Amino acid sequence: MTERRALTIGGVALLGIVIGWVLFVGVPRWYTARATRTVAASPAPIAPPPPGRKIKAHLYYVADDGLRLTSVERDIAYGEGTLAQAREIVAAQIAPVAEPLVSAVPTGTRLRALFVSERGEAFVDLSREIVAAHPGGTVDELLTIYTIVNTLTVNLPAITSVQVLVDGKEVDTLAGHIDLRRPLAKNLTWVQ
Amino acid sequence: MSTQTAPAPSLSLLTREGRRSLPLVVSGDQELVGLDDLATTFQLSVQESLGAITVSYKGRTIVLTPDQTLASVAGRLISLPSPPSRSGARWLVPVEFISRALAPIYDARIDLRKPSRLLVVGDLRVPRIAARYDTLGPSARLTIDATPRANSVVSQADDRITVQFDADALDAPAALLPQSPASGGLVQNVRLADATTIVVELGPRFAGFKATSQPIEDTMRLVLDLLAPTDTPTAAPQQPQPPSPPAPPELPPSFGQPASTMRMIAIDPGHGGEDEGATGLGGAKEKDLTLALARRARSVIEARLGVRVLLTRDDDRNVAIDDRTAVANNNKVDLFVSLHANASVRKTTSGAAIFYAAFDQSAIDAAGAGGSERLPAFGGGLREIELVPWELAQTRHLDRSSAFADLLAEHLHDRVPMSVRPTDRAPLRVLESANMPAILVELGYLSNAEQEKLLATDSFQATFVQALYETIIRFRDAGSGGTQ
Numbered sequence: 149m150t151e152r153r154a155l156t157i158g159g160v161a162l163l164g165i166v167i168g169w170v171l172f173v174g175v176p177r178w179y180t181a182r183a184t185r186t187v188a189a190s191p192a193p194i195a196p197p198p199p200g201r202k203i204k205a206h207l208y209y210v211a212d213d214g215l216r217l218t219s220v221e222r223d224i225a226y227g228e229g230t231l232a233q234a235r236e237i238v239a240a241q242i243a244p245v246a247e248p249l250v251s252a253v254p255t256g257t258r259l260r261a262l263f264v265s266e267r268g269e270a271f272v273d274l275s276r277e278i279v280a281a282h283p284g285g286t287v288d289e290l291l292t293i294y295t296i297v298n299t300l301t302v303n304l305p306a307i308t309s310v311q312v313l314v315d316g317k318e319v320d321t322l323a324g325h326i327d328l329r330r331p332l333a334k335n336l337t338w339v340q
Numbered sequence: 341m342s343t344q345t346a347p348a349p350s351l352s353l354l355t356r357e358g359r360r361s362l363p364l365v366v367s368g369d370q371e372l373v374g375l376d377d378l379a380t381t382f383q384l385s386v387q388e389s390l391g392a393i394t395v396s397y398k399g400r401t402i403v404l405t406p407d408q409t410l411a412s413v414a415g416r417l418i419s420l421p422s423p424p425s426r427s428g429a430r431w432l433v434p435v436e437f438i439s440r441a442l443a444p445i446y447d448a449r450i451d452l453r454k455p456s457r458l459l460v461v462g463d464l465r466v467p468r469i470a471a472r473y474d475t476l477g478p479s480a481r482l483t484i485d486a487t488p489r490a491n492s493v494v495s496q497a498d499d500r501i502t503v504q505f506d507a508d509a510l511d512a513p514a515a516l517l518p519q520s521p522a523s524g525g526l527v528q529n530v531r532l533a534d535a536t537t538i539v540v541e542l543g544p545r546f547a548g549f550k551a552t553s554q555p556i557e558d559t560m561r562l563v564l565d566l567l568a569p570t571d572t573p574t575a576a577p578q579q580p581q582p583p584s585p586p587a588p589p590e591l592p593p594s595f596g597q598p599a600s601t602m603r604m605i606a607i608d609p610g611h612g613g614e615d616e617g618a619t620g621l622g623g624a625k626e627k628d629l630t631l632a633l634a635r636r637a638r639s640v641i642e643a644r645l646g647v648r649v650l651l652t653r654d655d656d657r658n659v660a661i662d663d664r665t666a667v668a669n670n671n672k673v674d675l676f677v678s679l680h681a682n683a684s685v686r687k688t689t690s691g692a693a694i695f696y697a698a699f700d701q702s703a704i705d706a707a708g709a710g711g712s713e714r715l716p717a718f719g720g721g722l723r724e725i726e727l728v729p730w731e732l733a734q735t736r737h738l739d740r741s742s743a744f745a746d747l748l749a750e751h752l753h754d755r756v757p758m759s760v761r762p763t764d765r766a767p768l769r770v771l772e773s774a775n776m777p778a779i780l781v782e783l784g785y786l787s788n789a790e791q792e793k794l795l796a797t798d799s800f801q802a803t804f805v806q807a808l809y810e811t812i813i814r815f816r817d818a819g820s821g822g823t824q
Contacts (some may be wrong), residue, residue, distance in 0.1 A: 214689030214785075215761055250685050265809060284618035285624065285683030286695060290766055299586050308699070320769060324611060325680070325780075327769040329731070334699045 169287045173335065201226040203233070203302045207241050208339065210293045216340045217291055220249065230306045235262050238272055241299045252291035254281035260316065269306050269331045270300050270309035284323045293326050294338045301334035309333045352434065353381065354509055355461045359535075362459070365432055370422050371454075372432040382384070382442065386431070393424060393431060400445035404433070406521040408715040411439045456511050463588035465490060467560075468507065469512035469538070471530060476643040478568040480526045482540065483642075486510075494551040501540040501564065502533070503550060509535045526566050540564065549646035556648070557671075565643070568677075576627050602675070602816040604648045605641065606668035608770065609634040610680035610780075613658030618683035627656065629795055630679040634786065637677075637805045641812065665773040669733070675744070676778035678770050680793060683787040690788045692804075693760030694748050695780040696741040697772050698736045698765035748779065751807040756800060757784065757791070777815075 202223040211218040224240040227233035242253045256277040263271045274296075282292065297310040309331035313319065319328050349373070350361040365372040379386050379439045393403040401410040404424045410417055418440045421590065424433050438459060439452040451460040453468070454565040460466050467486040471568065474481045485494070490507045503658055516530045516538065525543035531783075533539040546552070552563045556776065609630035611617030617626025631653070638649040652664040668676040728736065742765070749762040771778045786789040792798050 158749070192824075210685055213760065214684035214686030216761065240480070252685065261384075283683040283685060283787060285785070285787070286680060286780065287693070288684050288767065289683055307695065324615060324617065324661065325766075325768055325770075327767045327772055329769075332767065 205237055205240070206299070207237075207316055208252075209245065209329045210252050210269075210291055211340050215287060217252070217255060217338055218340045219302075230304055231262065232265050234264060234270055234300055234304055234307065235259065237299055237303050238262060240294065241295065242274070252276055252295045253286060254283075254292075256281055264307060268306055270310045271313055271315040271331075272296055272300070272310060273316055273317070279322055281315055282323045286325045288306055289321070289323045289325045290338060292322060293328070293332065294335055297332050298336070298339065302336075343391050349457070351457050351459050353461065354464060354466060355466065358675070362434070364457070365427070367425075367432075370423075371457075372425070373435050374427075375424070375431040375433055375731070377393045378433075378442070379696075384442075388431075395441075397442075397445055398447070402441045402445065404431075411437075411441055414445050414596065414756035416444075418444075437532070440508045453511055456513070460509075464508040464747075465506075466509045467507055467512050467514070469510050471516045472536075473517050473527070474532070474639045474643060476639060479643070480566045482527070482530065482537065482566065484562045484564075485559045486555075486562070487559040489555055489558060489730075491560065492553070492562055494562070494564070494782065496549070499542045501542065503538040503562065503564075505536045507536050512538075515626065518785075526568060542566075544769055545569070552646075552665070554648070561648075582695055601819070602647050602812065604644075604650060604671060604673040605675045605677065605812065606650045606652060606671065606673040607634045607637055607677065608652040608664045608678040609764045611658075612653050612656055615658050618622070618681055618786045621789055622792050624786055624788060624792050625722075626681040626683075631656065631683050633679055633783070633801055633804065636715075636801055637808055639666060640805050640809050644809065645812065646811070650722075654745075661769050662773065664770055667776070670776050674774075674776055675806070675815070676771070676774045676776055678768075678778070678780040680780060680782050682782040682785045684785055687789070690785050690791050691757045691762075692735040692752055692784050693759040693761060693782045694745040694752075694763045695766050695768055696745045697762070697774075697778065698737055698767050699732065699772070700767070730773050732772065734772050734778060737775070737777050741771070741779055744777050744811070745779045747814055748781070748808065748811045751785075751811045752804070755803050756805055757794070 163164050188314050203226050204221055206219045207224075208217040208219055210216075222240065225236045226238040229287070238259050242251070242257050242259060244255055253274075257273075258275040258277070259272070260275055261273040263273075265271070268293050277290050283288065293312060296312055298308050299309045312316075312322070312328055313330040314322075319333075321328055349364040349366055349371070351364055352370075353360050353362050362373060362377055365374070366445065374394070381397075385396045386397070392404065393404040393406070400414050402414075405411075406426070407423050409420045409423050411420060412418075420434050420440065421436055422434050424431050425433075432698075436453065438450060441469065442814060444451075448462045448678075450639075451466075452458075453460065453520070455469070458466070458557040464728065465488075467488055467490040470485045470487075472483045484492075484503065486507075487506065489525050490505045492503050492505045495502050510532065512532055514775040516532065525545035526545070527540055528543045529541040531539055531541070535725050544565060545568050550565045550566075550567070550569045551562065553560055555561070560710070586801075609627070610629065615627065617630070619625055634651050635654070640646055641649050650667060650673060653659045653666045664678070665676070682689075685692065734741065742763075745763045749758065752758060753762070770781055775777060784795050786792050786795070
């Protein structure tokens with residue numbers, strides 16, 4: 149009996165060691181190797197994607213009545229992962245558009261940087277033109293902000309809220325009305 | 341340049357013994373006073389040796405150095421706006437010498453009131469006086485503020501009202517009112533009769549008055565409501581000058597109504613100074629429009645409702661957003677109304693809209709997380725105190741804010757062009773910290789040429805102010821106004 153018991157204990161212990169090795173050494177090694185291979189395959193996250201690869205995204209423009217945003221479906225460049233895709237979406241959103249579309253984001257505004265936190269908050273750093281060239285007015289300011297907020301939260305479910313930064317800094321407002329000290333969640337009441 | 345011909349500038353010195361004057365020398369933007377004059381007035385001894393000027397008073401010394409703006413006062417360094425300068429045999433020092441160098445070593449209190457060129461020595465009560473006159477249809481209101489607080493006795497004899505202040509003197513401008521009243525014969529003049537008395541000279545249309553005084557922080561405000569004869573309302577149109585806000589016949593002044601729960605309102609004229617807000621193609625600026633309307637609303641609401649109206653700015657200057665809300669919170673006003681004008685990239689967009697605050701769920705959760713705490717209360721013991729972060733104060737008032745927004749939209753409807761979205765909610769910075777019902781009104785679109793012209797008209801502004809006034813009455817009477 150004691151011999152059998154010793155054998156069983158030894159077997160369980162050996163099994164434990166094997167499982168432990170697989171879990172704590174083998175799997176991480178395998179994953180690291182795979183991850184390294186992935187990174188090697190796409191060295192720069194904002195490098196142009198394979199030509200022709202596109203996704204469909206909803207972009208937002210000022211509706212005819214000037215009181216709402218209207219959504220337009222567009223093909224935009226594919227980006228690998230949430231962050232790269234978010235950059236592509238914002239770049240497409242703030243790019244100049246031709247009539248009859250009118251953008252609520254002032255012409256000349258550039259995307260300086262974009263970060264996404266672990267909690268899904270996107271921080272979109274835009275150039276000073278978004279303030280300097282803004283016409284003012286509560287509704288226009290709302291439409292400018294919710295253009296950026298909605299274009300990210302609607303197209304990328306991983307992004308839950310968006311905070312707009314200007315020239316790398318947190319700002320109180322763009323034109324004196326809308327509070328930008330906190331990330332803002334998706335709001336479709338401003339969309340037609 | 342006409343000021344050059346004015347009498348020689350002097351500083352008015354006020355003591356228990358009376359009033360005398362100290363000659364001033366004006367050099368550039370500096371006002372200078374002779375050290376010899378100060379020495380005789382304040383029993384100082386002045387000695388000049390080794391390149392320094394030593395001023396002594398009862399064993400305490402001030403050391404001045406020519407060409408130096410720093411001075412030593414009883415061993416401590418102070419700075420002056422300009423160094424001592426020689427004029428013939430005399431030394432001249434900037435008037436600030438009196439408040440910064442002399443006052444700290446002098447036995448009696450010295451209070452330099454530079455704007456009014458007044459120097460008060462000793463414990464005298466010399467309140468600053470600011471007066472304002474508002475015409476409101478047939479009646480008018482004279483507001484006299486005394487800071488620090490001073491009580492007054494108001495009496496009427498024949499054709500004058502006398503306001504006698506309980507003070508030693510008054511720090512009042514030569515002309516009490518910026519411009520003389522032109523109210524069609526209610527008041528002819530308001531002037532200083534003697535050191536502590538203001539006289540209101542009455543005109544032929546004067547029929548009666550009502551005086552009320554109310555302390556506001558450090559100020560005692562005396563309000564004289566001057567009434568025209570009630571049986572001659574038709575006299576009003578005969579007035580040669582247009583009264584600014586036309587008085588509506590259906591809503592007479594509510595003097596003597598039962599005490600209301602609405603004491604004070606803050607009106608916030610949006611933008612100001614370098615921040616011009618939206619601009620119209622015709623050149624109209626949002627900051628000017630909002631200020632004009634705010635002043636107009638103040639006149640009407642104060643006179644007809646007996647509610648005090650604070651403006652977050654009363655001139656063309658920039659006020660930080662948080663400071664605007666702070667004016668409302670610190671004065672515990674019962675209602676906050678922010679005035680703005682809109683702009684759109686679509687040139688045809690038009691109409692007025694009223695906003696109240698919106699908060700994301702995450703912000704409301706954060707407000708809830710503030711929770712309550714048991715804190716020591718006056719009179720001993722602990723009291724449950726609800727803690728709400730400053731930037732979320734409005735979360736507790738959203739229902740009443742939205743009710744006020746709906747009421748105002750109702751009163752504006754059919755009277756001014758309204759947006760197809762007449763009321764809305766948005767994360768508006770100026771409303772989020774307001775600890776009372778608070779709304780933001782967008783009067784119309786300056787980016788729309790037609791609206792730009794409309795917003796500047798007297799009729800639009802009068803109609804808007806009338807609608808706001810009626811809304812406030814409805815809100816108050818519905819028991820929604822006021823703080824507990």
